[in-house]
Amino acid sequence: MVQRTLSSDLLGKAGHPARIEGWIHRRRQLATISFLILRDRSGLAQVVVSDEATRQQLDGLGEETVVRVDGIVSANAKAPGGVELTAPSITELSAPAATPPVELWRPTLSSGLPTLLDYAPITWRHPVQQAIWRLAAASLQGFRGALDVQDFTEVHTPKLVAGSTESGANVFTVDYFGRPAYLAQSPQFYKQMMVGVFERVYEVGPVFRAEPHDTVRHLAEYVSLDAELGFIQDHRDVLSVLRNVMAAMVESVCSTAADAVECCGAKVPDVPETIPVIHFRDALQLVGADPDEPDLAPEHERMLGQWALDTYGSDFLAVEGYPAAKRPFYTHSEPGDPRWTNSFDLLFRGLELVTGGQRLHELADYEAALEARGESTEGYESYLQTFRHGMPPHGGFAIGLERWTARLIETDNIRRATLFPRDLHRISP
């Protein structure tokens, strides 16, 4: 049987017959000759059709029809990839396709966001769109690779949970065999429990936030890259692991998706050997904010990002020491000053990309932290069980995959970096 050749492999077959298979990306019919551009997972290939019967056949096959083309590989410096297929015979592998909702063959998709999203199963076929997701896929490989070599164990923890992780707000309720259950807002509690088992764990999986606001930065469901590790000194050890993870993600993007980087014009950062750190208190001062501000406004984050670039030549800046009032109850205080915490946000190009820090590890501290917030330990029993039976100092972080990809391509809207975004208004496709 004749084997299929990928379009990227045609160059090595010049002078020989070859079979290619893929989508009709574009047709151009001239007076005596037609061109067929075929798209497969490796790229584009040009097919030259001069035979009249085959030209007529091609006339009836709309863009996106799936075909097999058998022909002769011929060198042509002007064709994409330096070769083209001549003397082709075309076999239809799908019925003629309906006209796509967008012109996939154009170099860039000019459609607005609603069209992109409404027709996502089709619009992701555009080479530039494909490239965006390939950045995400390559980043995932880098994330796991970096943690695998550091002895982390991959875990998969439940998304159906009995209580909410962070607070009662923004949680989706599920009808669980007639009782209420919830969708996990993060694997936080479970990854901490698993630190008690494997010391170092990571998870890549969906998290759910019933975000009631329609913003360009938030999704109702996104992919969270979570890591957690025990036997740390403090949050700086966590930041150090995070730095290596970010570097590995960048390295993976550059090595396995270099063509995608070029195709979608992604701006891949350098990750400095040591990520610069500024204390929250000093960050407020730097941006001229009120010293009593409990959080950084987006405008402040942008200013800090610019400052890090100017001062350190770094796209990354860690802000540490966030006020306890703005951090979850499991956050470890700063030794000596309980107003602040051993936590950080990692800003990437002036936007929050990662949240991390050291967690409490003593049962008594958890009980005190909950009481200080006027919460009872009810609903936290199995979580607190973990700390009753010995836990090391530990911490971790969570990277939002879509935020990361969105920053790489410098888009204004996170939905452009999400395969099938979910938000207040959208549950389909």
Added chain:
Amino acid sequence: MVQRTLSSDLLGKAGHPARIEGWIHRRRQLATISFLILRDRSGLAQVVVSDEATRQQLDGLGEETVVRVDGIVSANAKAPGGVELTAPSITELSAPAATPPVELWRPTLSSGLPTLLDYAPITWRHPVQQAIWRLAAASLQGFRGALDVQDFTEVHTPKLVAGSTESGANVFTVDYFGRPAYLAQSPQFYKQMMVGVFERVYEVGPVFRAEPHDTVRHLAEYVSLDAELGFIQDHRDVLSVLRNVMAAMVESVCSTAADAVECCGAKVPDVPETIPVIHFRDALQLVGADPDEPDLAPEHERMLGQWALDTYGSDFLAVEGYPAAKRPFYTHSEPGDPRWTNSFDLLFRGLELVTGGQRLHELADYEAALEARGESTEGYESYLQTFRHGMPPHGGFAIGLERWTARLIETDNIRRATLFPRDLHRISP
């Protein structure tokens, strides 16, 4: 600063001082000497305590307390790993731990399943329990590795969906901003859509089934290892990819988790070069079932598994050609005989482990299939969009992670291979 040494690395440090950190796995107090067995992520280490003050300190530290031990590494052929730590000083890294709900230091956990599950954050700390999950984690690496080298692209598709994948049954309903949404029973529709984009895709993620029966084989949430690929001839091409994936999972378990295999006594299979295949029709005959039976009973699957072992020396058997009536509407018929389908189940040791097959790829066939089942196309619009615009012949499969691990350790109940199982009665921990 003194660096921590993992217990598995102590052997190389004989004669030198070392620092270890971990959980007090067990204490044994003799008349003039005490032993402390410390557990870390790499295994166990023995500490010999002869100093009276340190012995008294150890008296107050219950099992599972987290400690740092500084001492001298001394060769001792009788100690685990051939070395022990002598002249230790112990630093407490957590408050003294409460007595664990199970005796984690015993070679095997004799607790019943309810105890194992109720105290999962603690019971997973047992070395044999850890080993079980390590099999799963190693398998995941093998799964992805095999597909990465075959040009598959990793995807993450939404778990919050507007409709149910397979049928209306057994689906969890979510309150989605005041409207009903559902938890995806599988990424089936989305992975097919993404075949239109990347040709070959895989996803590792949670799937949800509101399984109303309490069985040893079903969970309400489990980890599905999904793959889907285009430009196939038929379901045999899918089976061939599956075979390579299974082989890679086994290879990864043996190479990266050999100690876990030994620790939990897992029975790792050989994956034959070609997985034997039997047609559903012949399978019925072989087990002496009525030729009109639409499905295989568990007893039949066991008999077939035994037959494959006896006949081919294989732990695996693919049963192909399942009747159309028992397969989802997107299943491709057998050419020439629409009673049967181009689908298969992979039996592993007489139990269904994987479901796979070829899917329909023509819009008209989808419309006909839905109509034949008395279903309208309503609710399938964005799925069918995909087929309106050209799709290659394609197919795929889904492996249940927990079923796989459960078969490796030959347990009777899938919950023993699940970190935090979810079922009709259990939503916590």
